[in-house]
Amino acid sequence: MNVLNPKQSVIIICGPTGVGKTTVGIELAKRFNGEIISADSMQIYRYMDIGTAKPSKAEQSAVAHHMIDIINPDEPFDAEMYSKAAREELNRLHIQDIIPFVVGGTGFYIKALEHGLFDPGPSDSAIRDRLRKKAEISGTRFLYEQLSQSDPDTAAIVHPNDTYRIIRALEVYELTGKGISTYRSQHDFSDNPFRVLKIGLKMDREILYERIDKRVDMMIEAGFVDEVRNLLYKGYHADLKSMQSIGYRHIAGFIKEQISWDEAIRTMKRDTRRYAKRQFTWFKSDDSVKWLEPGRKEDIHKIVESFLHV
Secondary structure, eight states: OOSSSOOEEEEEEEOSTTSSHHHHHHHHHHHTTEEEEEOOTTTTBTTOOTTTTOOOHHHHHHSOEESSSOBOTTSOOOHHHHHHHHHHHHHHHHHTTOEEEEEOSOHHHHHHHHHOOOOOOOOOHHHHHHHHHHHHHHOHHHHHHHHHHHOHHHHTTSOTTOHHHHHHHHHHHHHHSSOHHHHHHHOOOOOOOEEEEEEEEOOOHHHHHHHHHHHHHHHHHTTHHHHHHHHHHTTOOTTSTGGGSTTHHHHHHHHTTSSOHHHHHHHHHHHHHHHHHHHHHHHHTOTTEEEEOTTOHHHHHHHHHHHHTO
């Protein structure tokens, strides 16, 4: 490490939804005089509190949180925008000599924050305009089907309603004959501006799934249905990317009488469990993650303390 220009120390707390990242992050931030930078792709949205398991007002008062409530549900946002904004927060905390704790389960956001993003390939505004018009006429799903044929690897990680990313991927394919996934695979993630400790939280899968099911029930009791109803009333349509996320699409479907109440709750719990499994698979592939159970508080504290005093 260059003594004249040392890398900033960053502690990342990651893992699947429902495992207890928020609690651990707040405890660590309190103990080490730090602040929290959220790495959750849903907590960035205003008015979406219950369904995103956003830290409560009391929790946000106890420890300063950043990258929460920064855009409206109908505004575009992606990993590049997250990386830029979160790095600005990291730099600000570094200047103030505050330890940053990056807490969240959106693996791609964390990867973008750590290592930067890949060269997205060439662009052509005329092609983008044409694709936008096609989306308006035929629908985003039509373009998504095209993407599934031309670049199935990218289609697998892009939401079918994410018009911006679908158009961008089709634009690159039309210009180069190669999928944007090719550019992604060529990125060597050599950008390493931070000194990172990454702690992954884990627990027995059956216990985690029970926690997820209970959390869904608690969300309902806390007024999740009213939250979704208010979002629809404000004009945030059910087909928005934000409103197609887990929980919101299920409750919106019930409100619109497209599915029954029992079906909404059953599929919401099922899809949340499946999402947790995908998150664990993502983070498990990262050899730099140190895995611990959230209950091992003293072990976690010792690891962080040792990291900070090197």
